[in-house]
Amino acid sequence: MVEAPAVTLIGAGQMGGALVRGWLAAVRCGGGLTLTVHDPAVDAGILTDMEKAGVVVNPPDAGPADVLVLAVKPQTFAAAAASARAACGPQTLVISVMAGVTLAALSRALDTDRVIRAMPNTPGQIGQGVTAYVSSAACKPADLALAEQLLAPLGAVEPIPTERLMDVVTAVSGSGPAYVFLLAEVLAAAAEKEGLDPDIAARLARRTVAGAGALMLQSSEPASQLRKAVTSPGGTTQAALDILMSADGLAMLMRKAVAAATQRSRELGRGVD
Ligand SMILES: NC(=O)c1ccc[n+]([C@@H]2O[C@H](COP(=O)([O-])OP(=O)(O)OC[C@H]3O[C@@H](n4cnc5c(N)ncnc54)[C@H](OP(=O)(O)O)[C@@H]3O)[C@@H](O)[C@H]2O)c1
Structure with a gap:
């Protein structure tokens, strides 16, 4: 951690829980952080770890934090806003992972101007995700450094220059894991059509997609080069x-799919805002 910030997390579900696990691991390695968590139904497994690490859970009257992290569902944001406002003072940096909730909406709801809007993805639950974020103009370089450290438990972190592009980010890395799961599904279905037993087809497809992804992550070569390396001219x-x-x-299919998801993200954003 950059310093020893007092962090308040609202919502310790899939994403918030992954963040907490990463922060607790950092604390065990000597990273300074004091943590308060608000969530009416914290998972029992993580609650034990939090209690051992001295995390304050659901205090009735906690004051402002250095960093407020919002990880509730967007539709729950209004209900969580009271605890959020109590944790938000003039010096608080706000980081939200709520899909579609804009910087302006966060700023308005919490009456603050140092806000960061991040879009993680599901592999973040095992620390293998990628989180893109955009920050308000009032954020300082130290705020961005701290946000990147706090988001690191979910995987890689990428700054995005303008908020308008968050709809594209949502369509690519936010929704993208579903496209990869679909690839495993349709590869297995094609294998079945060619005569493989369904269970074997599913196992081969699953391992192929996962293994190719792991290889790509380890390699410094671009995806196109890895593809060429397994393609002999005239071969299978x-x-x-x-x-x-x-x-x-x-x-062409992917171009249309990403354009549709980008458009849908824009429409949903207008609804949430
Ligand atoms: N999961 C992903 O892959 C992903 C990807 C991109 C963005 N996101 C964003 O991340 C956010 C969290 O998603 P998630 O999948 O982690 O959701 P989740 O598992 O449902 O976690 C949300 C947590 O917040 C709790 N909660 C509900 N009302 C609350 C309140 N008033 N105060 C405090 N906590 C409250 C929920 O408790 P209950 O279960 O009891 O309601 C739950 O434990 C969402 O805004 C989503 O858009 C998630």
Whole structure:
């Protein structure tokens, strides 16, 4: 940690819980942090760890924190706003992982101007995600450094220059894990059609997608290079790629899918705001 901030987390579910686990691990390694958590139904497993680490859970009247992290569902934000406002003073940096809740809406609801809006993704639950974030103009470099450290338990962290692009981020890394799961599904279904037993097909597809992802993460080569490395001219992979890379193939489908998700994110954003 940059310093020893007092952090208040509101919502310790999938995302908030992953953050807490990472912060507790950092504390065990000597990182300074005092933590207060608000969540009416904290998971019993993590509650024990929090109590051992001296985390304050659901205090009736906690004061302002150095950092307020919001990890409730967007539709719960209004209900959580009272505890959020109590934890938010003039010096508080606000970090939200709530999908679609804009910097302006956060600023308005909490009456503060140092706000950071982050978009994590589901692999963040095991520390293998990527979180993109955008910050308000009032945030200082030290705020961004602290936010990056606090978001690190979810995986890689990427700053985004303008909030307008958060809809694209949502369509790419936010929704993206579903596209990869679908790839495993349709690969297994195709294997079945070619005669493989359904269970074997599912296992082969699952391991192939997961293994290729792990290899890509370890390699410094771009994805296109890794693809070329397994494609011999005139071979089996080439035969498949001729279909997948045709004019109306995967690139066109993905282009349309990401455009649709971006558009939907814009529409939902207008609703949430
Ligand atoms: N999961 C993801 O992959 C993902 C990806 C991108 C963005 N996000 C964003 O991350 C946020 C959290 O998502 P999640 O999947 O972690 O949701 P989640 O598992 O439902 O966690 C939210 C937690 O907040 C608790 N809560 C409800 N009302 C509260 C209140 N008034 N005060 C304090 N805590 C309250 C919930 O308790 P109950 O269960 O008892 O209601 C739950 O434990 C969402 O805004 C979502 O948009 C998540």
